Amino acid sequence: MSDFTEEVQNGVHNFSSESDWVKPEDPLILERLEWFKDQKLGLMMHWGPYSQLGTVESWALSDEDGDWSRDDINWTSDMEEFKRQYFGLNKTFNPVRFQPDVWAELAAEGGFKYLIFTTKHHDGFSMWDTHATDYRITGSDTPFHTHPYADICKHVFDAFRSKGLAIAAYFSKADWNTPYYWAPGMARGRNMWRGPSYDPKDYPWLWEKFVQFTHEQIMELMTRYGRIDVLWLDAGWVKAGRGGQDIRLGEVVERARETQPWLLSADRTVGGPYENYVTPEQTIPDGPLNVPWESCITMGTSFSFRYEDQYKSTRKLVHILLEVVAKGGNLALNVGPQPDGRLPEGAVRRMKELGAWMKKYGEAVYGTRICAPYYTSGCAFTRKEDTVYCSYLYPSPDSPVTEHIHIPYMETVASIELIGVDGNLEYVRSEEGITVRLPRSEWTGEAPIAHVLRIMTL
Structure with a gap:
């Protein structure tokens, strides 16, 4: 059989x-x-x-x-x-x-x-x-x-x-x-x-x-x-x-x-x-x-x-x-x-x-659709209309949390926010994507499950 x-x-x-x-x-x-x-x-x-x-x-x-x-x-x-x-x-x-x-x-x-x-x-x-x-x-x-x-x-x-x-x-x-x-x-x-x-x-x-x-x-x-x-x-x-x-x-x-x-x-x-x-x-x-x-x-x-x-x-x-x-x-x-x-x-x-x-x-998560580059380099991307979400994943509580994180997103951006924190984040574009500066409150302590970024696109 x-x-x-x-x-x-x-x-x-x-x-x-x-x-x-x-x-x-x-x-x-x-x-x-x-x-x-x-x-x-x-x-x-x-x-x-x-x-x-x-x-x-x-x-x-x-x-x-x-x-x-x-x-x-x-x-x-x-x-x-x-x-x-x-x-x-x-x-x-x-x-x-x-x-x-x-x-x-x-x-x-x-x-x-x-x-x-x-x-x-x-x-x-x-x-x-x-x-x-x-x-x-x-x-x-x-x-x-x-x-x-x-x-x-x-x-x-x-x-x-x-x-x-x-x-x-x-x-x-x-x-x-x-x-x-x-x-x-x-x-x-x-x-x-x-x-x-x-x-x-x-x-x-x-x-x-x-x-x-x-x-x-x-x-x-x-x-x-x-x-x-x-x-x-x-x-x-x-x-x-x-x-x-x-x-x-x-x-x-x-x-x-x-x-x-x-x-x-x-x-x-x-x-x-x-x-x-x-x-x-x-x-x-x-x-x-x-x-x-x-x-x-x-x-x-x-x-x-x-x-x-x-x-x-x-x-x-x-x-x-x-x-x-x-x-x-x-x-x-x-x-x-x-x-x-x-x-x-x-x-x-x-x-x-x-x-x-x-x-x-x-x-x-809810109600989102796929968005390039999808899942890559420890980042998960989703989209709702003009809003892109990037979840920057930390493998363990001991993972290092640095002042700057890099996300491989290549499209034009109007602003970036960190869900749970008021205000826009500073960021710099490069040929490899975007480097985002996290708020000082995020630099120390146990690594979160993920930093979830809300990216407003043009």
């Missing part, structure tokens, strides 16, 4: 090229893509029964992906027993400390503008009250089904909308629990891969059941859970022309747009008319992209909750955000909730610290 692995390597998705992007014809979708490019910062959340193990979400179920996904499965060497344990985690998933309003308040404080929430990962466990399967958060086998917040997607979506955040519904096109994809009696035992356990061309009736199952679940999310701004589709190996895995995605997206005409579709790694924006994962493109895009990057080391995870510093997170935005993208910053329903304390601190920085400097 190696021909089908190029979309994902070690659990990390590749991303489509600019040439694969198809400009939508619908004026409303084009308008919504401009809205999307204004948002800049999204909160991604991977959460499900797998959080109890503190191990990678779903992937260890796939034997073909076991070489990288099973490194921390050290309590058994019997992978068939592990699969039984994994699929049985719904019977102990009971996040009684889940408080969606607290999540939403933290996200708003953190400066996030939209949420990407895993309604279903590849393991097939549905985090909403689906009628298509019993393997769901409201199923009778799941102890949380009696809780007032049992329909997790409903309460998460409602809470985040109430704080002004838009909603992206993450949905895996693959489903390793349903018998229509990994079919009993057709599974390849210890040689299972991420795709179906049968050839859809040989069993078209069974594949059609999977297509109808998938459409039913997507339409539940699109019709019963309020306004959805993005349908964020994972499992790029499920697509037309590859092993017969055509789920007729266009058909269901167009049905969804009858109810939600503004809906963006992010069909990852597939290209074509339903990948409205491109989604690099755990990476940032080398240079600017001239199509809508979004990098999903973890705050810690893992998309799902990991015990004693190590979180990136706030400085690092801001620098990642500024590089992404300078290259024309959005940052989807991932946080994995704990199995008890809380967000990890380390993640909460980072969200608050990021929000404090964005409250002061967000004008250089």
Whole structure:
């Protein structure tokens, strides 16, 4: 099955090229893509029964992906027993400390503008009250089904909308629990891969059941859970022309747009008319992209909750955000909730610290567009009409802060200001750019995350 692995390597998705992007014809979708490019910062959340193990979400179920996904499965060497344990985690998933309003308040404080929430990962466990399967958060086998917040997607979506955040519904096109994809009696035992356990061309009736199952679940999310701004589709190996895995995605997206005409579709790694924006994962493109895009990057080391995870510093997170935005993208910053329903304390601190920085400097981020020289020589550039922003980055608190900083900006300048300080700055032009004199108050002490300059152009 190696021909089908190029979309994902070690659990990390590749991303489509600019040439694969198809400009939508619908004026409303084009308008919504401009809205999307204004948002800049999204909160991604991977959460499900797998959080109890503190191990990678779903992937260890796939034997073909076991070489990288099973490194921390050290309590058994019997992978068939592990699969039984994994699929049985719904019977102990009971996040009684889940408080969606607290999540939403933290996200708003953190400066996030939209949420990407895993309604279903590849393991097939549905985090909403689906009628298509019993393997769901409201199923009778799941102890949380009696809780007032049992329909997790409903309460998460409602809470985040109430704080002004838009909603992206993450949905895996693959489903390793349903018998229509990994079919009993057709599974390849210890040689299972991420795709179906049968050839859809040989069993078209069974594949059609999977297509109808998938459409039913997507339409539940699109019709019963309020306004959805993005349908964020994972499992790029499920697509037309590859092993017969055509789920007729266009058909269901167009049905969804009858109810939600503004809906963006992010069909990852597939290209074509339903990948409205491109989604690099755990990476940032080398240079600017001239199509809508979004990098999903973890705050810690893992998309799902990991015990004693190590979180990136706030400085690092801001620098990642500024590089992404300078290259024309959005940052989807991932946080994995704990199995008890809380967000990890380390993640909460980072969200608050990021929000404090964005409250002061967000004008250089939100609503901006790319501006040459983009991201170079430790500087991140963005633009809003006649205003150019240059974020001069300091790698560490110990970085030297000098009286003069050089920025490689070559265009004509009317004035330069330092955000947070009154008055214009002195500067000198040269063939290499502009040398700016910082206010004396900035010369000493710990280096800031960045000095953010507001450059008025002519």
